[in-house]
Amino acid sequence: MLERHEIRVFLTLAEELHFGRVGERLRVTTGSVSQTVKKLERLIGAPLFERTSRRVALTSIGRRLADDLAPLVADMDQAVRRAIDAGRGVIGDLNVGFLSAIAGQLLLKAVGEFAARYPDCEVHIHETQGHDAVPRLRDGTVDVLITDLLIAAHPDLTAGPVLLSEPRMLAVASGHALASRDSVSQEVLADHPVILVPTAMPERFQADRNPSHTPAGKPVLQGPRAASFTETLTLVAAGRGVFPVGENVARFYPRPDIVYLPMDGDAPPIQWGPMWLTTNTTERVRAFVRAAQEGPLPRAGVGG
Known part of the structure; x- marks a missing residue:
């Protein structure tokens, strides 16, 4: 009844509440986002969003639909990724990022441990900035990011274990x-x-x-x-x-x-650790987080 891309547009708008940001995130036009929402509202038979020139808000029906659909979509994504992981194992490519100098040190130590455990998986390192760190997780150019864990305060992101807690x-x-x-x-x-x-x-x-x-x-x-x-x-x-x-x-x-x-x-204290897109919880991501947590990492006050 609902196309996968229509559900994706709806859930992204339910999170962002801004047509322009949805377009940027999904790389579609705002007109396409608007048409998709109107199509869904015709199908449901009721408004899903309240729209004015200044704000976008979910209606009660829209909120209920978003609450019902979000876990189903996440489960489907993870089921597919688990199947892919089971078939491939920890091989292929993994893109890891860092935000700030201390995060870079934590990342390098994690990469060293991960490479020793999984030599068939090639790791690519990326530096991110405050404005593009989360967008790069969402568009798939970065799989895991080491950062101040407060940056992970987004509903579609998962924050991993604390790797460093500093005064x-x-x-x-x-x-x-x-x-x-x-x-x-x-x-x-x-x-x-x-x-x-x-x-x-x-x-x-x-x-x-x-x-x-x-x-x-x-x-x-x-x-x-x-x-x-x-x-x-x-x-x-x-x-x-x-x-x-x-x-x-x-x-x-x-x-x-x-x-x-x-x-x-x-x-x-300020706490540092990994974060990743929840729907991108692959075996490679889990393996990297384990390596980051279990490998030799700097402690608070040791520079690193």
Whole structure:
């Protein structure tokens, strides 16, 4: 009754709630997305989405249909992939990515362990950026990504085990009023503007790096918004604000114009690990995650 591509368009729109992003993600025109939705609504006999010039929202019938279809489609995809895996084993090609310098170190160690276990599977390494990491998982150019696990806060992604948990530090300009301190608490964020992360980052990541309030309930001051991590550090060095980072940033991004201050125990650690598209849970992906988890990996505070 329903074509596979029609279901895919519907579920993607139910997640994105934006015709343009669905078109970009599925590489089809927005007109095609609109026609598919209208066809489904004629078939169902009721609106699946409420559409205005400013927003797209699921109707109650649309929400129920999405909730019913999503697990069925995921089960079908995984059944096919399990059959393929059973027939091929851990061979062929695996595309793995990393986001940030510490993630690159974790990835290299995982790749070494995986290659030793599965010499018939060729691994291709890709560096990703904040704006394209998730899209590359979705379009299949990257199978597994090592990253800050808060990046995995998407309903269609699976977050793997924590490979590294590192203490948090605060990046401040070398001439900043805080620079002479031995350590700081999260409460200083109420007195010094915090550089804002790109709006394209997941909400959980934004809330972590740019909290609205300190643990004591004081409003956090907002600084300028950066387009990249390099720009973030440049803004910090220019005295435009401060920014919380992981301990390893001090090793990978040492700068004479920035001081990295340990944050006291009230600051949660930053955790790193693998993430992948849930419908792309192949045996190759599972084998790589096992290798990453079981292989020799750096621990918090050991640079890596």
